[in-house]
Structures are given as C-alpha cells and as structure tokens.
Amino acid sequence: MEKSLDLRELTIVNEVAKILSKGLEFTKSLEEVLKVLYSFWDVRHSYVALYRSEIKALKIVKAFGLTEEEAERGIFKKGEGIVGKVYKDGVPVFLSDTKINAYLNKTGLRERLEPGESFVAVPIRIGGEIIGVLAVFKDFGEESVERGVELLLIMGTMIGMLYKLDERISQEREEWEEEKRLLTKALSERYSVEGIVGKSPVIKNLLDLIERVAQTDVNVLITGESGTGKSLIAKAIHFMSKRKEKPFITINCSAIPETLLEAELFGYEKGSFTGAYTSKKGKFELASGGTVFLDEIGDMPLALQPKILRVIQDKEIERLGSEKTVKVDVRIISATNKNLSELVSQGQFREDLYYRLNVLPVHIPPLRERKEDIPILVDHFLEVFNQRYSKRVRLDPRIIEVFMEYPWPGNVRELENTIERLVILRDGLIREVDLPPYFFARLYDTGPKNMPQVIQSTERDEIIKALEKVGYVKSRAARLLGYTLRQLDYRIKKYQIEIKRY
Numbered sequence: 037m038e039k040s041l042d043l044r045e046l047t048i049v050n051e052v053a054k055i056l057s058k059g060l061e062f063t064k065s066l067e068e069v070l071k072v073l074y075s076f077w078d079v080r081h082s083y084v085a086l087y088r089s090e091i092k093a094l095k096i097v098k099a100f101g102l103t104e105e106e107a108e109r110g111i112f113k114k115g116e117g118i119v120g121k122v123y124k125d126g127v128p129v130f131l132s133d134t135k136i137n138a139y140l141n142k143t144g145l146r147e148r149l150e151p152g153e154s155f156v157a158v159p160i161r162i163g164g165e166i167i168g169v170l171a172v173f174k175d176f177g178e179e180s181v182e183r184g185v186e187l188l189l190i191m192g193t194m195i196g197m198l199y200k201l202d203e204r205i206s207q208e209r210e211e212w213e214e215e216k217r218l219l220t221k222a223l224s225e226r227y228s229v230e231g232i233v234g235k236s237p238v239i240k241n242l243l244d245l246i247e248r249v250a251q252t253d254v255n256v257l258i259t260g261e262s263g264t265g266k267s268l269i270a271k272a273i274h275f276m277s278k279r280k281e282k283p284f285i286t287i288n289c290s291a292i293p294e295t296l297l298e299a300e301l302f303g304y305e306k307g308s309f310t311g312a313y314t315s316k317k318g319k320f321e322l323a324s325g326g327t328v329f330l331d332e333i334g335d336m337p338l339a340l341q342p343k344i345l346r347v348i349q350d351k352e353i354e355r356l357g358s359e360k361t362v363k364v365d366v367r368i369i370s371a372t373n374k375n376l377s378e379l380v381s382q383g384q385f386r387e388d389l390y391y392r393l394n395v396l397p398v399h400i401p402p403l404r405e406r407k408e409d410i411p412i413l414v415d416h417f418l419e420v421f422n423q424r425y426s427k428r429v430r431l432d433p434r435i436i437e438v439f440m441e442y443p444w445p446g447n448v449r450e451l452e453n454t455i456e457r458l459v460i461l462r463d464g465l466i467r468e469v470d471l472p473p474y475f476f477a478r479l480y481d482t483g484p485k486n487m488p489q490v491i492q493s494t495e496r497d498e499i500i501k502a503l504e505k506v507g508y509v510k511s512r513a514a515r516l517l518g519y520t521l522r523q524l525d526y527r528i529k530k531y532q533i534e535i536k537r538y
C-alpha cells in the first residue's frame with residue numbers, strides 16, 4: 037500500500053482542513069465535511085454517529101443523502117451491529133456490496149443502495165478516546181479500498197479535531213459570559229453603597245452627602261417623588277451611622293389614623309383609654325439610641341406636631357395617660373413627596389417643626405432627570421430577580437434604549453417592578469415586543485410632546501439658579517428672570533422648588 041496521498045485525496049483533506057479553520061458550529065462543520073465527501077469523492081450516502089451518554093448509545097447527529105426518518109432511526113448501542121462494533125473496538129470495517137446484507141440496516145437505507153455500493157465505517161477519535169463513528173456508502177469501482185479506508189481514518193481524526201475545537205469554543209464562550217457577569221456585578225457593587233445603585237453625578241453627590249450626614253446626629257428631611265428611593269436613603273443613613281447597632285424604626289404617618297398614631301409614637305399607660313389593658317412603649321422609646329424614620333411626614337396631623345417638636349427640642353416624651361417624662365435619644369429622619377414649604381404657607385404644617393426637621397435637606401431627583409442610572413439599575417435588578425427566581429433572563433439592548441426614552445413616572449420602583457415582572461413572565465432573551473403595551477402607549481404619548489417637558493425642566497433649573505444667585509430673595513430673583521413676583525411664586529409652586537433660607 038502506498039503511503040503518500042494522491043491528488044484527489046489531498047484535495048479532500050485540504051477541503052476539510054479549510055472547514056476546520058472556519059470555526060463553525062460543530063454540526064454545521066459536519067454537514068460541510070459530508071458535502072466534501074460527496075462532491076470530491078462521490079459518496080452519495082454518509083453519516084456521523086456520536087456516543088451520547090444520556091441515551092447510552094450512538095446517535096446520528098448529521099447525515100448526507102439520508103431522509104430525516106432514516107437518520108432518526110440511526111441509534112446504535114455499543115457493540116451492536118457494525119457501527120456499534122467499530123465504536124467498541126476502534127477498528128474500521130469494510131463491507132463489500134455483496135456482503136452488505138449482513139449489515140444491520142437500522143436506518144432502512146439498504147433498499148435504496150445501488151449495486152456496487154460498499155459500506156465503510158471508521159472510528160472518530162480525540163486522542164486515545166473514541167467518540168463516534170463515520171460511515172460512508174461508496175462504489176469503489178477500480179479504486180483501492182485500502183486507500184479509501186486510510187483516507188476515511190484521516191477524516192475521522194479531523195472530525196475529532198472539529199469536535200474538540202467546538203467544545204473549546206463553547207467553553208470559552210461560557211467562560212466569557214461568566215466573566216462578563218462577574219464584571220457587571222463588580223461594576224454594580226462599585227457603584228452601590230448600602231444597596232443604592234447609580235453612577236450619575238446626582239447619585240454620587242447624594243452618596244457623598246449621606247456619608248457625611250451619617251456621621252452627625254442632625255435631622256434629615258428627604259424629599260423626592262414617589263419611588264425615587266427616599267426610604268432606601270433613610271435606611272442607608274441609619275446603617276452608615278454610629279447608631280447602626282440600635283433600632284431603625286419607621287412610622288408611616290399617612291397609614292395610621294390620627295388617634296392611633298399618637299399612641300404608636302408616644303406609647304400609653306394602662307387604663308389611659310378604653311382598650312388600654314396594659315402599658316405600652318411608643319416608637320420613640322423603642323428606638324432609643326437609634327433612628328426614627330417619619331415617612332410621609334407631610335401627613336403628620338397638626339395636633340401631633342407640637343409633640344414631635346418637643347421630642348426634637350427637649351428630647352423627652354410622655355406616654356398617654358402618664359405625667360412622667362421619659363428621656364429619649366433618637367435621631368429623626370423624615371421624608372415626604374409633598375412640598376412641605378407649601379404646606380407651611382397654607383398653614384397645614386408648623387413652620388417651627390419644618391425648620392427643625394429640615395436641618396439637612398436631601399433631595400432625590402426623579403429618574404427621568406438622571407437617566408445615566410437606568411442601565412446600571414437594570415443590570416442590578418436583573419441580577420437580583422434572576423437570582424431570586426432562579427432564571428437567566430437577558431435583555432435585548434434595544435430595550436435599554438426604550439427605557440432611556442420612557443419617562444418613568446413611578447421612578448425606580450416602577451423600573452424595579454417592570455424588571456421583576458419580565459423575569460417572572462419571560463425566559464431567555466427579552467425583546468422590545470415583550471414589553472407591556474402600556475409602556476409604548478405612555479412612551480409615545482410623551483414622545484413628540486417631550487419638548488415642553490424639556491423646556492419645563494430647563495425653566496426650573498433657571499429659576500433655581502436665579503434664586504441661588506440672589507440668596508433666595510424672591511423679589512430679586514423675579515426681577516432677574518423678568519417675572520412678576522406672582523409669576524415666580526406660581527412657578528416655584530408648580531415646580532416644587534424649595535426655598536432655602538440662610
């Protein structure tokens with residue numbers, strides 16, 4: 037037997053080597069290899085069967101010149117039939133056309149073979165391991181069968197290389213995905229303090245501010261639209277402060293009826309009112325040494341406001357039905373989405389209490405004014421909910437573009453809820469079409485009409501700038517802006533601009 041390949045064999049090896057260099061997906065490569073065998077060597081029927089541990093048998097993964105049904109029937113147990121034997125022993129088998137009747141004929145191809153077609157099966161190897169079998173049907177005619185088998189053995193080795201290559205590529209792809217995931221995670225941690233995610237200048241300044249505020253005991257008033265993160269910031273200030281080992285107690289002033297609120301806050305003595313069978317400590321006492329968070333402070337009933345003032349000024353309280361004063365040491369953080377200064381001017385909120393609570397104002401702008409935070413918030417919530425619901429949902433980048441356009445009236449909470457819903461309801465890659473329709477309705481609603489909003493926000497900025505320039509003397513600011521005082525007052529209210537006093 038001659039050792040060197042002739043021209044035709046060389047061409048075939050060359051063609052398959054080209055496929056190897058393309059880096060295609062494995063079954064796609066196989067398809068090309070079988071095509072080469074057909075075009076350059078007149079192999080009209082061929083297939084590759086690989087061992088599949090999940091079915092403990094060899095299975096045809098790619099075929100040429102077989103119908104789908106024929107290919108599907110191609111399942112061979114180890115040692116079963118010729119294919120099974122080649123896999124088991126690792127030795128090629130040749131069956132001439134006259135002997136082909138002994139062939140198991142699992143695929144049902146035998147009936148369709150033309151006279152003269154022989155069968156050759158060779159092992160597919162990776163190193164010492166056999167992973168499957170390459171089978172071809174061919175009329176050798178005058179050609180040397182030995183050389184044919186030799187060529188097919190080379191093909192078997194090359195298919196093994198293709199397999200290995202594909203394995204490595206998908207492994208690398210997975211590693212790359214994992215790396216990307218870890219990177220995003222590291223990034224979002226980098227931009228997250230106490231769970232506050234964001235990288236806009238606004239959020240960075242806010243984090244700076246609360247870091248410094250946390251070291252002091254001053255009262256903080258947090259303002260911002262619903263869902264901007266007021267409660268989150270309040271908690272962060274507490275847990276960054278030296279009071280962090282002590283309680284953080286939240287009271288939602290709007291959720292509790294006035295009569296109960298007083299008892300909740302200050303506690304009561306047994307018998308102080310019908311139903312008071314025992315004595316009970318109020319929240320201010322319970323929070324001793326820690327922080328009391330008065331949420332929705334704008335809804336604090338006027339009648340209770342002097343008592344809150346007393347807690348702040350004198351650091352003492354009396355339980356309902358008790359003469360005894362109790363010393364309390366609490367820091368007070370309050371929050372509202374209302375315009376407190378407006379409530380003050382309407383007589384619905386005590387001015388003295390307002391200034392006491394508002395020693396340090398912290399304002400959180402709405403999400404639409406700090407869109408840079410959207411992508412990083414999306415990544416953050418995706419990770420949180422994918423983990424919570426054991427899913428691997430990803431978002432098409434187009435969705436982020438839609439998110440950047442959307443006005444987010446419900447701010448971060450709405451974004452959080454949106455992502456949670458998508459993770460629960462969808463799988464895999466989420467595209468624009470998967471977004472709820474209301475999303476687009478609202479989006480296009482504000483789309484072309486976006487202009488006034490932009491104008492509004494620049495108008496607001498200009499007013500604030502002017503006010504700052506003149507030390508918040510409204511009459512001077514009005515002159516500067518060319519407004520009457522009434523016009524300016526109207527806009528201050530409309531844009532909920534806070535009038536700082538020095």
Ligand SMILES: Nc1ncnc2c1ncn2[C@@H]1O[C@H](COP(=O)(O)OP(=O)(O)OP(=O)(O)O)[C@@H](O)[C@H]1O
Pocket residue numbers: 231232233234260261262263264265266267268269373448449452
């Ligand atoms: N910067 C942020 N990073 C991560 N999560 C955030 C951020 N801002 C808000 N959230 C999340 O968004 C949701 C709404 O925030 P939060 O409850 O603090 O808003 P709020 O301003 O107190 O709203 P409301 O006025 O309705 O009480 C929460 O689940 C919160 O964890």
Ligand SMILES: [Mg+2]
Pocket residue numbers: 266267331
């Ligand atoms: Mg809140």
